Amino acid sequence: MPAVAAAFAVSPTPPNRCPPHIPYPGLTTTRRPVDSPPTPISRPSSSSPFFYLSLKGRSLLALVCFRLPSRRRLPTEMESNGVMSGKTPDLVLSSSYEAAMRALSSLISGRKRGEPPKRDKKLDLIFNYLKIIGVEKSLPELKIIHIGGTKGKGSTCTFCEAILRECGFRTGLFTSPHLMDVRERFRINGLDISEDKFLYYFWDCWNLLKESVDEDLPMPPLFQFLTVLAFKIFVSEKVDVAIIEVGLGGRFDSTNVVKEPVVCGITSLGMDHMEILGDTIGQIASAKAGIFKPHVPAFTVPQLPEAMLALEERASELMIPLTFASPLDPSVMNGLTLGLAGDHQLINAGLAVALCTSWLQRTGHAELTPNDNPEEGLPVGFLRGLSTARLGGRAQTIIDKPKMLEQIPYGNSGDLIFYLDGAHSPESMEVCARWFSSAVGEAQQFVKNGFVKELGYSSLYENKHSSESKKASKKILLFNCMEKRDPQLLLPPLVDICASNGVHFSKALFVPSMSVYHRVDSGSSIVAPNTPANLSWQSTLQRTWDKLIQEKDLVNDNGSKMQKLGKTHEDFTGEPLEKCVPVLKDLSPSAVVPSLPLAIRWLRDYAKDNPSLHLQVLVTGSLHLVGDVLKLLRR
Structure with missing residues (x-):
């Protein structure tokens, strides 16, 4: 599959609308009806310029892409302008990555950090966005692991993704924030989504939402849009499991549109974002427990008594089991070390092992789970995942x-x-x-x-x-x-x-x-x-x-x-x-x-x-x- 080239002929385009899709070289650029499904991206084949390279001595697979010469047309000066006179720029005809970044930037709200967000009907709006892009009915197919908390969310998500990928599943991982590039937030099989695929899914979602906005349904703010985009990517890429990190809090977080996850987890809790979540550890824990769902098991790690009480109260209300995950015993690693440095990662790794074990059991793959006998150590897939997990910017x-x-x-x-x-x-x-x-x-x-x-x-x-x-x-x-x-x-x-x-x-x-x-x-x-x-x-x-x-x-x-x-x-x-x-x-x-x-x-x-x-x-x-x-x- 050649790298996507973005060459567009100038044609009448509605304001604030980018081309309906990014054509591949050799294909005719046509407009598809708004209600028709997007053109699917085919899987790499043996004859494709994509291939998988096995790294010596490691189980990670690195996706290598040979890019054909790009025919991307550079944006004109008018198209390259930022926000002018307080208005969102018309991002017409430009398919460049920088144009996508400018479009995303236009979604950053004027709300100051620390100011409580507007929560009324927030999740209802996100459901509407998911309907517009055509994925709301497909969320249960993602078999989601939903993870919230204060400390260690990203690490726990990373461990879970690596474990299940090493067990043979096609994984999707959505985390925040990104360090260098927004594509870091969307990982498929352990790799950041490619620029070409990102542009494909981004403009498809952008155009569909732009066509549907009105006074009652405005364009989503940045994190809501990225959340919607993540579900679009994971559904389209047909992942076997999606690991979703909560952005902030839990109950009113954009990711809480997930109504039927396979399992939920809460990492270590602490005093953070108090202006939004509450002044006590109990209030913060209650907000985090908002991701708990009926009939879905939940797991957590050692917490302060007040925090643990709040989690238990919410689990009791929903009549679901809340299981305490012990920190990982290094002896079960068979001499290997965790891929993420620091003794505190034993807590996150222990929670990840519990979450993945529950996920495997509930999705019909109990044969891949660890034995009850701790002396036998962890299965190979778990060991490889824990030892090869990588997360930049943390230790x-x-x-x-x-x-x-x-x-x-x-x-x-x-x-x-x-x-x-x-x-x-x-x-x-x-x-x-x-x-x-x-x-x-x-x-x-x-x-x-x-x-x-x-x-x-x-x-x-x-x-x-x-x-x-x-x-x-x-x-x-x-x-x-x-x-x-x-x-x-x-x-x-x-x-x-x-x-x-x-x-x-x-x-x-x-x-x-x-x-x-x-x-x-x-x-x-x-x-x-x-x-x-x-x-x-x-x-x-x-x-x-x-x-x-x-x-x-x-x-x-x-x-x-x-x-x-x-x-x-x-x-x-x-x-x-x-x-x-x-x-x-x-x-x-x-x-x-x-x-x-x-x-x-x-x-x-x-x-x-x-x-x-x-x-x-x-x-x-x-x-x-x-x-x-x-x-x-x-x-």
Whole structure:
């Protein structure tokens, strides 16, 4: 099946409407009636340019696509314009990926983050959207696993998807948010949906909904549209199982249009989104339990007593079993390690095993489930899934090898290692601190977790490992969080837990994110490094950090006392790089850096100029920040 080429002839098109489908090369472009089904995408065959490549020593399958030369017509200047005069642009005739991103961006509501959403008839509207795109009657065919919670939702979903895929099922996975590209939210058989298929399904849904909107049925906001799109993709791709992660809360979440899941799960609960879900852990748990359904078993993990009581009350109302899933016993892994790093993943893995076991039993595949005898370990499919699961931005480690260092002989440059975790709540920050403390103390942790090998840097590290003991170590914190978060709740547990494990930060760098919250970017989109930024929030974070360091009277890695005052962004804004780099060399505990690209450049130059240095950078506080760093490191 050739790659989709988007070549359109100019013809009369209604306002705010994109071409009804994306034609394949050699096919005539025709308009199909609105009520007719979309042209199906055929499955790859042995003669197709798609083929599956088996990775040596691993059970994952990588989908490789040879793209034919694209005949995509570039949008005109008028089509490329963003929102003008407060109106949604007419996205006519352009099938480009960037046009799809602009269309998605037009769905971002003007509601401020933290403002309670309008809940009246929300789920009814989503049912109407599903009817319009023709999939509402097909949802039960997806055999859904529905997972909510505060911490570990994405990890548990990822484990479930990997387990069932390794058991031989065609899987669909819908998670949020994305880090670099919106297509990350939609995975088929463990792979992000291709750009061509995404465009095909996106414009089909967009056009059908655009034709049907009126005063009583407006276009759905962003997350509702993405939820509807996910169901369209999974139904059309005929997956055997769809693993659906709740976006926010549970009862009023867009994903709760699922009325007949096979099984439901609730991960660890904590105090988050209180402005929407409630001020107590009991209220939050009650909102999360809103995904429970009659006749559908539910599973959860160790919870605070008040949270557990709320979950049990909801399960009792529906007369359904609520089963406690114990953390996974490492002994059942037959010597393998989990694909996701951190001891906390044993909790998520235990829940995933319970959910997948229930799913297999209820769908007629009990022969694939684990034995009751724990001494026999887990089935091969479970072991492969748990050990090969991957989720970016959560306890992820990357050795940086920028192009400018490729020609530098070994020994003439220091190491630069990034530890990335999107923790953004007090509870998740505690987990992040424990993981980072453990990871920096285990020299080959990043080789074991697989990410370095996927990037092709494992040999680089292994060749250098013998001289690691000769290198000094510096820990740097690269931090940002959203303004609705309280840094006085986020930073203390990070500092306290790291310090209790003998891990001390030489410096904290506070940077603005490149991502913006009023636009959906593609994976290649990046804000220019010299884009002016309001750094007042980063200055607030810095003051919080400096006060914390002063109160704790902490020391540097070398045992010397930290200075009490950090560098503000006014000290460095507008300065050339060679004058800014010394900020990393002095003993000041913190600095506000004008931009993230500049911070990465400083770190790289500092590592390059210090061959005896082992520079370990923890990136945390926001998934947006983590995604931006990944863009810069991998582009």
